Structures are given as C-alpha cells and as structure tokens.
Amino acid sequence: KVAARKLVTSHAFHTSMMDPILDAFEADVRAAKPKAPRHRIVSCTTGEWLSEAEASDPMYWVRHLRSAVRFAQGVKTLSEGTDALLIEVGPGDTLVSLSKLCVPGAEAIASTRHPRRAGDDVVCFLEAIARAFCAGVRIDFEACHRGESPRRVELPCTPFERERYWVDPAEEREGELVEARLADPADWTFGVTWHRTAAPLGGALPGRVLVVGGEPEVVDAVRRTLAEAGVEVECTADWRGEEKAEAVVDLRLFASLDGLDGVAAEERCFLAPLSAMREVAAGVERGGEAPAALFVSTGLQQVFEEPVEPEKALVLGVVKAARAEIAGARARSVDVGEGVDVSAVGGIVAAELAELCGDEGAEAASAWRAVGGEAATRWLAGVERLGLGAQGDAGESGVGPRIAPAPPTIPSPHPPRGDRPKPRRLRTGATVLITGGLGGIGLALAEGLAEDHGARLALLSRRGLPDENSGEERDRAVLAAVERMRSAGATVLALAADVTDADSLGAAIERAEAELGPIEAVIHAAGVAGGGLMALRRDEDAMAVLAPKVRGTRLLERALAHRSLDFFALCSSLATAVEGVGQADYFAANAFLDSYARSRAARGDGGVVAIGWEAWRDVGMARETRIPGAGGALAEGREESLAFGLSSEEGRDVFERVVASTLPHVLISTRDLELRIREAAREARRVIEAGNDGTDMPAEASKAAKAKGHARPKLDTAYAAPEGETQTALVQLWEDLLGIDGLGADDDFFELGGNSLLLMQLSAHLKERFEVTLTMRELFDTPTVARLAERIDSLALLADVGGAEGGDDEETEEFRL
Structure with a gap:
C-alpha cells in the first residue's frame, strides 16, 4: 500500500510538471531584469546565501522554480554563527516545526495561526510579537499601536499560575551516593x-x-x-x-x-x-x-x-x-x-x-x-x-x-617495553600548539600555560581570531582571553586552520614554527559536539564528529613525526566510560583517542596521553552538545552533570597532574566513577526498556506519571478539545506519559517537554492500543494529537481497504510521496 495525501497548492512547483513553462518563464524573468536584493537572502535552491550573480541571472530563477527546495541547509545557513530568531511568515507553524528538527535548539516563532486552528488572528499575532520581544528582538511599539492610545500596565515580576509545588523526598538509589563530589582533586583521576x-x-x-x-x-x-x-x-x-x-x-x-x-x-x-x-x-x-x-x-x-x-x-x-x-x-x-x-x-x-x-x-x-x-x-x-x-x-x-x-x-x-618512560614535562617558555585553541577547553588550558609556565602559544581554530567588532558574546570572550594572555607577557599566535586538511594544518604548523620556534608540545582539543539518536543520525553528520579527532590526530602525528615532543595531550571524554544516549559518534571518536594513546605507549612513546575529561561547567563539549528531541529527565541529567563539573581552574590543575604522570589514559570524574558507571547503565536501561503492556515504564515516564495532576502550561497554541475516539485516547495516553492534565488536540508533544526517548515509549503504547506501528520519523512528523490521530486513522483505513490478507509475518514497505 502507498500512503499519500493530496497537496493543496496552486501549482506543482519544484517538480517536472513545471518543465513545459520553463522557457517562457525564463523569457519573462529576463525581461523583468532582476537585480541584486537589498537585504541578504538565503537561496532555497542552494541552501546558501544568495549571491548578486545568482539574483540577476534569469537561469537561476528557472532552477529555483524547478529544483528541490534545500530547506534544511537553508535553515542551517541562516542560523550559523548567530543566535538567530526564526519567524514563520504565513499561516501555521509547519516551518517552525521543521526548523527545530533541522537545527536543534533553534528559536522559532509562528506569526499567524493555522487555518485549521480556532482562535483570534490578532491575538495570535500579538503573542508572536511578545515572544519575539522576550527573545531580545527590538519591537517598534509605536508602529504596533499606531492609531491607538495604549496604556502601561503594571505587572508582577513573576507570573502566578496558581500551581502548587512540593519538594518530594529524594529517591533512594540503592545506597549509592552518586551525588557526592569528591573533595580531593587527586581522587578525581581514574x-x-x-x-x-x-x-x-x-x-x-x-x-x-x-x-x-x-x-x-x-x-x-x-x-x-x-x-x-x-x-x-x-x-x-x-x-x-x-x-x-x-x-x-x-x-x-x-x-x-x-x-x-x-x-x-x-x-x-x-x-x-x-x-x-x-x-x-x-x-x-x-x-x-x-x-x-x-x-x-x-x-x-x-x-x-x-x-x-x-x-x-x-x-x-x-x-x-x-x-x-x-x-x-x-x-x-x-x-x-x-x-x-x-x-x-x-x-x-x-x-x-x-x-x-x-x-x-x-x-x-x-x-x-x-x-x-x-x-x-x-x-x-x-x-x-x-x-x-x-x-x-x-x-x-x-x-x-x-x-x-x-x-x-x-x-x-608481550615483552615489557623496558624502563618505564620518564614523566612528561611542562617546561617554562615551551612552544605549545593547541588545536581547538580558541574553543572552551583549549582556551582555558592555554591561559593556564601562559600564566603558570610562560608558554609561547600557537592557537589553531577553524575561523581564527574573531573580528574585533564582532558583537557575539562568545567572540568577545575569546578576544578578552587572548588580550589577558598577551598583557601578562605571553606570546600568542592565533591561526585559522582545519586539522582535517593536511595542507591547511601543515601551513599553520610551518608558520607557527617560523614565528615561535620549534613546537615542543601539543594539546589536541579540536572537536565537533556530537548528539543525536543513532536511528536518526545521518552518516555525514556522524563522520563530521569523527573527523577532527580521528583524521586530525593522524595528520598531527604525520606533521610532527620528526619532533621530540614533551607531551602530546589528547582531549578525550569521560563519555567513553559512562553509558549514555545519543552519543554514538562522539563516544566512538573519543574511544579512538584513548586507543591511539595506548597504541603509542605500546610502541614506547610515553609522551602521548588521552584525558577523559569530566564535564567543564563553563566551557567545552558538554555545554555544546544537544540531542535532538531530548528534554525532561535527560536534559536534567545533563544539567546535573554540569553542576558537578570542573571549573576552569580545577581543569588546569588536573591537566598538570595528568601530564606529569606516565599514564597513556586517565579518566577524570569529580564523583565516584564506578558508582556513576553502574548508575548510568541502570538509568539508561530504565529509560529505554519498556514492556509492551505499558506496565514497565522507563524512569522518565514513571517520574512524569507520579507528577500527574499538573495543569496544562501556557502554550503558544490555544486549547482545542479533542474530537473523536482516537484523539480522546491519545490525549489520555499523553497525559499519562507527560504527567500533565487537560491537554488539547493541537498541543505540541515537544513543547510540553516530550523527547525522543518518550517517543519510543509512546510507540510501544500505540502498537498496543491501536495496533499500528509508527517509526520515530513518523512520530517526529506528527507532534500534535490531531496530526497523530489523523495518521493513525489513515493507517486504519488503509488496513480496512486492504483486507486481512497476509499475517503478522508478511513483509510490507511504505513509500512516502
């Protein structure tokens, strides 16, 4: 069976049905003499910024009419390097939902209501303005109230939602005090x-x-x-x-x-x-x-x-x-x-x-x-x-x-290597190359080396030193750190280089040695934050996480093969020891670093060490990693990890302890690591595993169920009562999973705190209740009760039309048009 839905549109743009009019369209565009836009525009055809040449080329607009829309790439381009606020101009929030899937964590606002949703258009638009204002957008209120005489209203500083909260006793964890932070930094090394x-x-x-x-x-x-x-x-x-x-x-x-x-x-x-x-x-x-x-x-x-x-x-x-x-x-x-x-x-x-x-x-x-x-x-x-x-x-x-x-x-x-290698050295005035040198951990370590050891620093990053006029908070922090090091007398050279490109890396090393002298130590801190369930992760995204740690390490080894380094420190992660969700690529990349350090040690090179870092509170991958669709207990766990994380000063202290040792691999944990490993594995199992009868809820769902009785929060969407048997049953199911009463047909699962882990549990319940099987992608595409009910009813209709031919073992495949 092929499930399909008629697309309501005036013309079949971006399909072969446009071919007959392309020549005439080109002639009309050429006669119109298109010019470059006054404002920057992202091209739907390329997903990149529209160039002046493209804008004035009639053939570009022909391609625009006929080619597929590169929406995902366009949203990524629009959001790159900025805290962009995306506003959907047009009815509904389809593009808002898609944008959040394309760029996890993106701030997106729908400016008008969907035609199928009840509500006042003016109220919907004013709520969009209010959300934009709260997000930091400067609003022209005079234009908003032109022709009117608005009055200022005094409001309390805190919204009162008449919700009672009570702090319940903490759950016992089988006598294991994972929460206890170890007092002595020496005890953080495992x-x-x-x-x-x-x-x-x-x-x-x-x-x-x-x-x-x-x-x-x-x-x-x-x-x-x-x-x-x-x-x-x-x-x-x-x-x-x-x-x-x-x-x-x-x-x-x-x-x-x-x-x-x-x-x-x-x-x-x-x-x-x-x-x-x-x-x-x-x-x-x-x-x-x-x-x-x-x-x-x-x-x-x-x-x-x-x-x-x-x-x-x-x-x-x-x-x-x-x-x-x-x-x-x-x-x-x-x-x-x-x-x-x-x-x-x-x-x-x-x-x-x-x-x-x-x-x-x-x-x-x-x-x-x-x-x-x-x-x-x-x-x-x-x-x-x-x-x-x-x-x-x-x-x-x-x-x-x-x-x-x-x-x-x-x-x-295997025969012993002979004498144990001499401890690595942190020499005063050494020339140190730091990849990812303008990133969080790299920059924090650079400041420590400059302040405590007077090191000459070559800081490599993909972008190089930010522009002094940049308004980005992150850029200002980087410039301030570099200025502090230079003011303290350190020599700092910031270079733009890609560690995954041999020519780019070689040129950067050549320039660094020409200006600072021979490289005597290396800290490899370059990396890309991973994050994403394996079932939804694209190969190219996963390989982008591997590249700086795997290929980058190999290229550094090749480029510095003839130098006798005091140390070669690889910034790995504690994630290789603690089981977690959404980290396949990130875990693999760091597991490579750990193994690489051991392989060098087996060859008698004691200068290489992989440091499995605990989360750093203020900087680093732990703060940057986002798992699409993750919220609730998973997000709380991440925040808890950051709360127990290292300060920059503590990180620098631990770094010196590790480098001074002879070990090829050291794990850093501010809490008892053995207990953390057991607790993480147990919690991951509870979250993922769920009985098909729904009686064995994962931890996150059970916590939500215990909290059942919380009133529906204030959402962007007006309440719409569920209609029909399917919507009513789904609302009940959502309320049980999320622990919220009074949900409506148009409420968004993710806006209510749902995430990809709860979707797995939802999938099992749907199979039991409605005898339908939906993939994770289908559930992501139907985030409201109304849309999910429509999908379930359509599958039931297809099953009725097709009859009962074939048993449960019959293989079927669905093609989406």
Whole structure:
C-alpha cells in the first residue's frame, strides 16, 4: 500500500510538471531584469546565501522554480554563527516545526495561526510579537499601536499560575551516593584496569545465527562450533541489519586493518556496524525484535601492553549506543588476543553468545587472552582510582600510575617495553600548539600555560581570531582571553586552520614554527559536539564528529613525526566510560583517542596521553552538545552533570597532574566513577526498556506519571478539545506519559517537554492500543494529537481497504510521496 495525501497548492512547483513553462518563464524573468536584493537572502535552491550573480541571472530563477527546495541547509545557513530568531511568515507553524528538527535548539516563532486552528488572528499575532520581544528582538511599539492610545500596565515580576509545588523526598538509589563530589582533586583521576574472570556460564544458544565477514579459517571455526551445538548458521560477507536472525556474529574486525586507508578503516569499523544497527533500530520500531549482536575483533583492547589498532575502537561507540537506545538490544564487543589459537575462537563466540542472549544487562565489552602457555581466559574492564598527586605520582588513595594490571602470577604475553618512560614535562617558555585553541577547553588550558609556565602559544581554530567588532558574546570572550594572555607577557599566535586538511594544518604548523620556534608540545582539543539518536543520525553528520579527532590526530602525528615532543595531550571524554544516549559518534571518536594513546605507549612513546575529561561547567563539549528531541529527565541529567563539573581552574590543575604522570589514559570524574558507571547503565536501561503492556515504564515516564495532576502550561497554541475516539485516547495516553492534565488536540508533544526517548515509549503504547506501528520519523512528523490521530486513522483505513490478507509475518514497505 502507498500512503499519500493530496497537496493543496496552486501549482506543482519544484517538480517536472513545471518543465513545459520553463522557457517562457525564463523569457519573462529576463525581461523583468532582476537585480541584486537589498537585504541578504538565503537561496532555497542552494541552501546558501544568495549571491548578486545568482539574483540577476534569469537561469537561476528557472532552477529555483524547478529544483528541490534545500530547506534544511537553508535553515542551517541562516542560523550559523548567530543566535538567530526564526519567524514563520504565513499561516501555521509547519516551518517552525521543521526548523527545530533541522537545527536543534533553534528559536522559532509562528506569526499567524493555522487555518485549521480556532482562535483570534490578532491575538495570535500579538503573542508572536511578545515572544519575539522576550527573545531580545527590538519591537517598534509605536508602529504596533499606531492609531491607538495604549496604556502601561503594571505587572508582577513573576507570573502566578496558581500551581502548587512540593519538594518530594529524594529517591533512594540503592545506597549509592552518586551525588557526592569528591573533595580531593587527586581522587578525581581514574584508570581503566582489567581483571581475569571465569568463562561465561553455559546457556541456551539462539536457533539461527548470521556470521558476517571474517577470514575463512575463523569463519569455519565459528560455523563448525555453532553447528555442532545445533544452531542454524548462515555465512555472509555483509550485514545490513535487515536479515532475519536471532543473533549476529560480526567477524569483520577480526582481520587486520593493514592496507586500508583512513576512509576505508572508518567505513569498516564504524559506518558499517552503525548502518546495520540503525536498521535494527528501525525494525524494532516496526514491532520486531533486535538480534543479539556480537562484534568480534582482534587488536582492539589493550589488556596488557600489546599493540592495538586504534580505528577498531570506533565500533565501541556503536555497541554502547545500541545498548542505550534500542529497546531489547543486546550488543557486545569481544576482543581476542593474537596468542589465542584460531580453533578456540568458535568456543569463545559460543560462550559469549549464550551469555549475551540470556542476559541483556551483561558487559558491553570483554577480552580473551592466552597467557603463560595456558588456554584463553576471559578478561573484563573496570576502573580504579589513581590518586594522582600534583607531580603526577599516586597518592595514598590511589593504585598507582599503571596500565591494565595483570596478576603477578600471570606473565604478560608481550615483552615489557623496558624502563618505564620518564614523566612528561611542562617546561617554562615551551612552544605549545593547541588545536581547538580558541574553543572552551583549549582556551582555558592555554591561559593556564601562559600564566603558570610562560608558554609561547600557537592557537589553531577553524575561523581564527574573531573580528574585533564582532558583537557575539562568545567572540568577545575569546578576544578578552587572548588580550589577558598577551598583557601578562605571553606570546600568542592565533591561526585559522582545519586539522582535517593536511595542507591547511601543515601551513599553520610551518608558520607557527617560523614565528615561535620549534613546537615542543601539543594539546589536541579540536572537536565537533556530537548528539543525536543513532536511528536518526545521518552518516555525514556522524563522520563530521569523527573527523577532527580521528583524521586530525593522524595528520598531527604525520606533521610532527620528526619532533621530540614533551607531551602530546589528547582531549578525550569521560563519555567513553559512562553509558549514555545519543552519543554514538562522539563516544566512538573519543574511544579512538584513548586507543591511539595506548597504541603509542605500546610502541614506547610515553609522551602521548588521552584525558577523559569530566564535564567543564563553563566551557567545552558538554555545554555544546544537544540531542535532538531530548528534554525532561535527560536534559536534567545533563544539567546535573554540569553542576558537578570542573571549573576552569580545577581543569588546569588536573591537566598538570595528568601530564606529569606516565599514564597513556586517565579518566577524570569529580564523583565516584564506578558508582556513576553502574548508575548510568541502570538509568539508561530504565529509560529505554519498556514492556509492551505499558506496565514497565522507563524512569522518565514513571517520574512524569507520579507528577500527574499538573495543569496544562501556557502554550503558544490555544486549547482545542479533542474530537473523536482516537484523539480522546491519545490525549489520555499523553497525559499519562507527560504527567500533565487537560491537554488539547493541537498541543505540541515537544513543547510540553516530550523527547525522543518518550517517543519510543509512546510507540510501544500505540502498537498496543491501536495496533499500528509508527517509526520515530513518523512520530517526529506528527507532534500534535490531531496530526497523530489523523495518521493513525489513515493507517486504519488503509488496513480496512486492504483486507486481512497476509499475517503478522508478511513483509510490507511504505513509500512516502
């Protein structure tokens, strides 16, 4: 069936139906002699600013008539680099809703009511003016009230909505005081350690398993072991997430990445598994079940001091995101050491698969190593407090600066590197290159180096130093910081460069060394804030997050290969240790940095360190990251994280402690990290997992349900009573999920505090109540009760027309016109 809706329009613009009139249209436009506009305009054809040449070219307007509208790109261009306020001029708020989807967090206002909505046009317009005024727009009130004699009305400073609030006792968290901030900065430093565990207990294997990729002898070992256990096995070279199987064993990362360039490596390690799990997520939204997914690799984890291939760590972002975002998902990374016999791989896969299929809350990653001539044993990662003192040494509360310790009775399968590397240095007057140097963390660290060490600083950023006449608050803060450093006697060189472009980066380094002398230390703080559910994340957006950290690091390594650096600090994130939602690309990029630092340490280079930063309160990615559609408890959790975050002064102190140590990877947490990891995993599960009967609400929905009884807040949309059985049932469902009484048919789900996580719960309830399955994108497109009811009723009508042919197992595909 093809679901469609007639588009009410005077002409079929931007379609082939315009072709017959294009020549005549060009002639009319040419006769009109178009000129450049007086005000800046974003082109619907290109999505970029309209140039004078385009505006005066008749053929451009022909393309404008015929080509597709680049609305999303146009909105992004309009909002780029500014706190833009978008105002929809015309009936309704369709463009407002679309703008908020294109640019999460965008401030957008509808100026007139939708024709289908009841209400007074003048009141709607005045409310739009009021919202614009509150957003900081200068309003010409004389023009608004021309011909009238308005009076000033004294209003209270606080709106009184006659709502009673009461502070309920805090929920107990199984005795874990995650909220407690550790007093001693030495206790904020944590390291990843590995401990040997027993092999997984035997369990039931899935009936059908898909084995993907891998070297022939490894595939044969896995296939043979599973087949002997009675499992139906299908082997394939690729996996797109569409195949019908109870479990998938992906062996594509078991082979070495040697011979692959950066793009091909990222495709194999990140995009391929991301695409597959995205399709799995879509299948779950359609009512299916997620297969257990086992990503088997070699050379991914560093249990002892063995070499690793950093790009393989990218798959960890997909694994963690799948576990946090897909209902019922069971995903795990299993790394097999090079000393493990190939014949044993089948048994390892069978053991891991049996446990994974039986325990959805099991570990996200494990490793198998053969040590001391013994058979392969299983290892799991944990965290331990390091207690790094001011000189990088371990304090009394720490376990000492070490990497993934092995019990002393078990020899490492890899030879030791010899003497431990000497501590890194923060020399006075050193020349330090900082990528992302005008960003929040980069600039904060630069100020510390200038003030405490008299460093000569080369600050790289994509835009370079802002214009002195810029009115942007962020630009003024950057200029003020640079001026403070220079006034204190520091030499500061700000350069515009793209760390993902070899020529641009090389030219910047060449100029920096010509003016400041040889580069002696590097801080790689360049990055792009990630954020977005895996099911909705486009490949190009995800790769843009990876680029500065993955390609940028590799290009820095190449450009500075012949220099002996005092230190090479990589700004990673605590997100690699704490499970979260909407962070697949950001987690993957930082997991690469962590692995890269360990790989350099395994080669004897002690100068590289990855710092898994806690959130910084005032600057950094934690403040900039936005997850589209996220609000409510998720937004509250983010604000809570910032409240416990580092001040700039604390961040600089921790940086010096880490750099002074010999560790290749240090995690920073102002709270007990082990408790945070357990709490985050538990909370993510509660938010995502929901029973189809609606009795097992995620935490966010249950919190809202407890608060049921709050009155409908004042919204931009006038109240419209629900009409008909479908709208009435939906209103009841929304009220239960959101904890708000008196909702109307035209109320916006997201304006009421809903988010993409609650949409997942809503989808399950819709399937149970109406026997329809809607994807996340469809739910985003129908944010009001009225529009959602219309969609549900149309699907019911199509089902009635089509009859009851085909059972629940019949595959259907919907094409949207």
